[in-house]
Amino acid sequence: MQTVILAGGLGTRLREETEFRPKPMVEIGGRPILWHIMKMYAHYGFTDFIACLGYRGDMIKEYFLNYEAMNNDFTTTLGRESGIEVHGSHEEQEYRVTLADTGQETMTGGRIRRIKSYVEGDTFLLTYGDGVSDIDIGALVEFHSSHGRLATVTAVRPTSRYGVMDLEPNGNVMRFEEKPELNAWISAGYFVLNRRVFDYLDDDDCVFEREPLQRLAAEGQLAAFRHSGSFHMMDTYREYQELNHLWDSGQAPWRTW
Numbered sequence: 001m002q003t004v005i006l007a008g009g010l011g012t013r014l015r016e017e018t019e020f021r022p023k024p025m026v027e028i029g030g031r032p033i034l035w036h037i038m039k040m041y042a043h044y045g046f047t048d049f050i051a052c053l054g055y056r057g058d059m060i061k062e063y064f065l066n067y068e069a070m071n072n073d074f075t076t077t078l079g080r081e082s083g084i085e086v087h088g089s090h091e092e093q094e095y096r097v098t099l100a101d102t103g104q105e106t107m108t109g110g111r112i113r114r115i116k117s118y119v120e121g122d123t124f125l126l127t128y129g130d131g132v133s134d135i136d137i138g139a140l141v142e143f144h145s146s147h148g149r150l151a152t153v154t155a156v157r158p159t160s161r162y163g164v165m166d167l168e169p170n171g172n173v174m175r176f177e178e179k180p181e182l183n184a185w186i187s188a189g190y191f192v193l194n195r196r197v198f199d200y201l202d203d204d205d206c207v208f209e210r211e212p213l214q215r216l217a218a219e220g221q222l223a224a225f226r227h228s229g230s231f232h233m234m235d236t237y238r239e240y241q242e243l244n245h246l247w248d249s250g251q252a253p254w255r256t257w
């Protein structure tokens with residue numbers, strides 16, 4: 001089963017890091033967040049990836065084209081009979097990565113639509129190139145297979161960015177809780193999709209999270225896999241710093257491999 005990764009957005013809220021590189025190439029612990037996402041899926045046996053490229057997609061192409069040389073020792077022979085002999089091996093030996101240019105301004109639904117010809121089976125995985133989690137991908141796929149609908153989305157409970165208070169009419173604070181878990185479910189991505197979902201994607205301006213998912217829900221074709229573990233987006237510079245702190249301190253919950 002293939003994993004499609006949306007890796008073409010501008011990342012405007014993380015401008016400190018994305019002005020000169022795409023967000024999926026922003027590093028956590030010296031490795032692009034894209035690498036972390038792929039390692040998460042590979043831990044459950046999913047090593048066939050399709051990356052939907054857009055903004056500065058050439059940098060992602062260069063990263064994978066140079067992966068062998070940059071992650072192994074090697075000997076190079078110069079001259080007319082030039083060549084490279086790679087020594088040793090890295091842990092990503094069996095990865096298969098398709099890099100597809102899906103356009104600079106294409107919306108998420110349009111990006112998915114553009115890689116239809118690369119999807120080989122009836123079911124595929126889909127996620128965003130800026131979020132990490134300790135989700136059990138194997139359990140997610142089993143859940144999708146059990147309900148028979150066209151699409152599954154992973155749902156998580158968000159944490160408030162602010163302290164929450166219960167107040168009396170006179171202004172007395174009855175309760176104060178710093179950054180509590182909110183009583184709601186939000187989409188974390190980590191989708192499992194039947195290829196019939198391509199029929200819901202009309203054109204390059206299609207935003208997957210709007211009309212297609214709304215239509216799937218209205219038709220009873222969308223189910224939610226509840227995840228109670230960790231989920232971290234890298235949407236702002238502050239979140240980038242927090243993710244690097246977790247990794248550097250050995251407390252990164254998404255490091256399941």
